[in-house]
Amino acid sequence: MTILFFFITCLSFLIFYKSLTLQLLPPWAYEMRLVGIKLWRTLSFTQLASYIKINFYFLARMTKSSSRTISSDPKFELLDSEIQEDMMSLLDLPDLALECILEKLPPDGLTRVSSVCTSLRTTCMSNHLWEKHMKQKWGNVIGPAAYREWQWHVATRNEFGFLDQGNERGFFGFLQKTWPWPLLFSRGKNTGINSTKKKNSTRSCYSAPADSVMAWYMALETGKFWFPAQVYNRENGHVGFMLSCYDAELCYDSRTDTFQARYPPHGRRPVAIENGVTWDRLRAAPIDNSPHDLHISECLNELHPGDHIEIQWRRNKEFPYGWWYGVVGHLELCDGNQNYCRCFESDMVALNFNQYTPGSRWRQTTVSRKHHREEGNGADGFYGGIRKLKTSNEISTWKRLWPVDVLE
Numbered sequence: 001m002t003i004l005f006f007f008i009t010c011l012s013f014l015i016f017y018k019s020l021t022l023q024l025l026p027p028w029a030y031e032m033r034l035v036g037i038k039l040w041r042t043l044s045f046t047q048l049a050s051y052i053k054i055n056f057y058f059l060a061r062m063t064k065s066s067s068r069t070i071s072s073d074p075k076f077e078l079l080d081s082e083i084q085e086d087m088m089s090l091l092d093l094p095d096l097a098l099e100c101i102l103e104k105l106p107p108d109g110l111t112r113v114s115s116v117c118t119s120l121r122t123t124c125m126s127n128h129l130w131e132k133h134m135k136q137k138w139g140n141v142i143g144p145a146a147y148r149e150w151q152w153h154v155a156t157r158n159e160f161g162f163l164d165q166g167n168e169r170g171f172f173g174f175l176q177k178t179w180p181w182p183l184l185f186s187r188g189k190n191t192g193i194n195s196t197k198k199k200n201s202t203r204s205c206y207s208a209p210a211d212s213v214m215a216w217y218m219a220l221e222t223g224k225f226w227f228p229a230q231v232y233n234r235e236n237g238h239v240g241f242m243l244s245c246y247d248a249e250l251c252y253d254s255r256t257d258t259f260q261a262r263y264p265p266h267g268r269r270p271v272a273i274e275n276g277v278t279w280d281r282l283r284a285a286p287i288d289n290s291p292h293d294l295h296i297s298e299c300l301n302e303l304h305p306g307d308h309i310e311i312q313w314r315r316n317k318e319f320p321y322g323w324w325y326g327v328v329g330h331l332e333l334c335d336g337n338q339n340y341c342r343c344f345e346s347d348m349v350a351l352n353f354n355q356y357t358p359g360s361r362w363r364q365t366t367v368s369r370k371h372h373r374e375e376g377n378g379a380d381g382f383y384g385g386i387r388k389l390k391t392s393n394e395i396s397t398w399k400r401l402w403p404v405d406v407l408e
């Protein structure tokens with residue numbers, strides 16, 4: 001049937017083409033006549049035969065599904081196998097072309113492709129493919145502390161034998177070499193992964209190696225891994241924490257694209273938990289040390305009036321430090337005139353916290369350039385290390401979080 005249709009179409013075209021030569025046509029029409037000739041020259045006999053063969057194959061498949069006699073015919077089975085051999089597979093592409101395609105896929109696309117076969121699974125789980133996604137989505141909130149926490153998490157599982165790469169064989173050996181939770185993605189915001197199963201649908205997939213970047217990405221997306229970071233204006237912008245940034249443990253919720261924050265206890269105060277923390281209130285810790293450790297200030301000698309800074313502060317010595325935003329101001333004896341200002345030559349540095357009303361005890365403090373360690377008392381709290389803000393991104397983030405009302 002397909003061959004007959006092809007013959008009738010070609011014959012009709014030739015008769016129509018013959019009739020055109022008997023009529024007077026405009027110049028552009030003669031150029032259009034050459035299109036058909038060039039098209040036929042580009043089609044080789046092999047390509048034409050392959051086209052007819054494939055069309056005949058699909059016609060035969062439709063007939064095969066409705067006829068038991070044809071379905072048992074060995075000719076159709078032979079044709080089926082030949083067509084499948086002619087079709088190109090994704091694995092037939094050169095390595096460079098395949099890599100370029102996989103690099104364009106989002107995380108959920110990589111996960112789906114990794115479940116196709118063993119070869120694609122190995123390629124799709126490569127660290128260099130997932131490092132880009134990790135940096136793109138998690139780069140601003142994941143720091144060295146979070147990486148160490150992840151390494152400890154993996155090492156702990158290895159120590160207890162969950163991820164033992166030993167001599168265990170068979171089914172249990174396979175389980176020990178794979179990650180414990182399934183790789184289930186959803187089409188949510190920011191390519192988030194939904195751990196809930198869709199109704200009436202199941203999909204088997206393979207797990208990533210525990211020490212791979214893909215496994216780390218999956219652990220973050222599914223909320224299985226709590227990681228350390230810092231939260232601006234903790235506890236839903238409580239007035240006592242405005243323009244501050246405190247350490248917390250965070251867990252991601254892909255359904256709401258927000259985080260749950262777990263703050264360390266303050267003295268006898270229990271652990272505080274905050275839900276619905278948005279991305280714009282998070283950052284990786286700029287200083288890689290414990291929130292209970294004093295930061296050694298290295299910028300004191302270069303501070304000038306107008307510089308933006310962060311300073312450690314805590315209510316008492318049992319509490320962890322938080323980072324508070326401030327601006328270097330002028331000393332009391334200086335009138336603020338830039339032509340005569342010599343504040344940068346003084347041994348003392350004035351720090352202003354302009355979010356507080358003038359006259360407030362939190363409005364200003366002074367520290368020594370040469371002998372500054374931790375200064376303060378039980379009434380006003382304790383001021384710790386200072387870091388100078390050198391990037392416009394950090395400064396703009398603090399200004400964006402500026403409170404609407406002046407604080408007392």
